[in-house]
Amino acid sequence: MAETRLMTINMGPQHPATHGVLRLVLELDGEVIVKAVPHIGHLHRGVEKLAESKTYHQVIPLTDRLDYTNAMGNNLGYVLAVEKLLGIEVPKRAQYLRVMMAELQRIAAHLIWLGTHALDIGAMTLLFYNFREREEVLRIFEEVAGGRLTPTYMRIGGVSKDLPDGITDKIWSFVRAFPDHIKEYETLLTKNVIWLKRTQGIGIISKEDAINWGMTGPSLRGSGVKYDVRKAFPYSSYDEFDFDIPIGSVGDVYDRYIVRLREMEWSNAIVEQALERLPQGPILSDNPWVALPPKDHVLKDIDALIRQFKIASEGFQPPKGEVYVSVEASKGELGYYLVSDGSNRPMRMRIRPPSFLNLSALPKMIEGSLIADVISAIGSIDIVLGEIDR
């Protein structure tokens, strides 16, 4: 018999289905994957190091760009960490606004995931439907925060702006229409035999393995682990909202897909509750050392003007110490570890990116399966390289 050799194939960093600049080195026996090694670092921008040379407020825009599909959620994690360091309270209205925006962002992020995942498997039409709904979310962000992809909406101690006039109607109309859109996606995919063939039983990762590899978020819940930071360690008043954590059973691509679809529905429900129960009151903490004074005060009052100038130029000095705060981002548990040396800049900011740990479990899922399954599996763990490389 002739001697056979394994074929090494380099998938990425420029490849239509590796979601950015992931590079996978695959060793193939025919079409079967013998070994898969992910290589990262092509999108490294040094966010953690950059943060050390910026004041606490200036770091917020950097976090927008970590997982660029989930800017609001990233903001939220960071400001919560700084607030914990400072020990300040955030007004209820600001907390509700944060939750509302973070959940809208989760819907938008999951829509991108669904579209690209379906496109990878060949169902290209869904992407456009998803982007239609995502556009509505982004328009809401644009009106609320002024930005679409990177809104930088959260502030330390609250949020940057209150809701503009008329936006609640737009959010309501989105929230009411969205469940029907999910049904529309499901008719295209969930009931499609080809889709089921491509997702069921593919990229299986067991409960134990998923925990051992440190997976979090929908990718972990797809394996049947009921862990969600929003429920386990509630932050920003999440304990006042009524929602469930959808979980899968097998831990295959299909389960992760269903979990994310159900999560979008629950996010939608949370936005609805936040809208219904939105309390009145200030949107920014009244701590004079941290929060910028209101603009009309600045224009009339010299004290306020000086405070504005001081906070904008040199920031504030939190006490010495270190904190770790994690939030449920759209991809999983996003953690911020901040060390303060008492100056106006973080001495060290370490980010625990959910995609990084989810990606590390990818070889476990795909070894022994076919090339086409790699694509389904990468899509199903929903990685964003901006967050992995930071």
Place this chain on the structure above:
Amino acid sequence: MQLLYLLIEIIVKCVVVFAGLMIVVAYLTWFERKVLGHIQIRFGPNRCGPFGLLQPFSDAVKAFFKEDLVPERSDKVVFVMAPMISIIAAISIFAVIPFGNQFTIPGTEWVVKLRLADIDVGLLYIFGVASLGEFGIVLGGWSSGNKYGLTGSLRAAAQMISYEVALGITVVGVLILSQTLRLTEIVRLQEGGFWNWNIWYQPVAFVLYLICGLAEINRTPFDMPEAEAELACGFNIEYSSMKFALFFMAEYAHMVTMGALAVTLFLGGWQPIIPQLSFIPGIVWFCAKLFIFLFFFVWQRGTYPRLRYDQIMKFGWKILIPLALINLLITALIVSLKG
């Protein structure tokens, strides 16, 4: 004199059919993008001329002016030949498709038959040439010296062989009914209204033909050799400029021939729906029926995800071929019982 006229007729027909096919192919790309665009809540091409109608021409101009790269490590002769094989095979199939009956040139007695060649083994010729066209894809991917291309062409080889078997067996059902391989004869036997069309006598074969046809022309649920998500375009990954365009044209020409063959075998070719409508020229009927298939090919591309390679093979060998065989058996049984 007669011979000269005949020669002129053949040359004119060749030119007309070739030009017509090329225009159909060019506008099929436009049509596909337009339909997909509307399925996907977009507009599709609309910048180049009214409704983007000049888009195919600007694409052609672009393809001609692109740099034509031949990879260092490729097998250069085969690499250059592959797109030619593809396009030649795709075009020459059309030679035997009867796209209309015949007409007399006014003022003379000269009868023009609306087909290039009416050979008595038409169907065999089509299968022969069509499988020749697959060589283009297999050789193209293999010779480009690229691992994605190689994988694509391996898939192409396996997929096309297995689906061609199913396609062949499927069509035999129609052959048993019509007792001839001559395509014009098959069309004539379906004369006299839509109830005489083969689709009613061979419904299973018709469905199987459509599925196998999709696999044969590499359309979406079966677009394994290309699989743009996983193989980054597969066999044509290293092709650029006009060579790439040739592959593209071959694919669309193949789509047209698959549709035309379906019309001929199952939908009565150029025959009108009911005999009373026979004042409308046959070629109009033919084009209208062809259009239905072309729309179907585009439509399902906007709807379905892609199957996996091994699932396609299983589907082909374990479901399609047995079904085709059963269909063949039943047809043969009925025909022989009827005597």
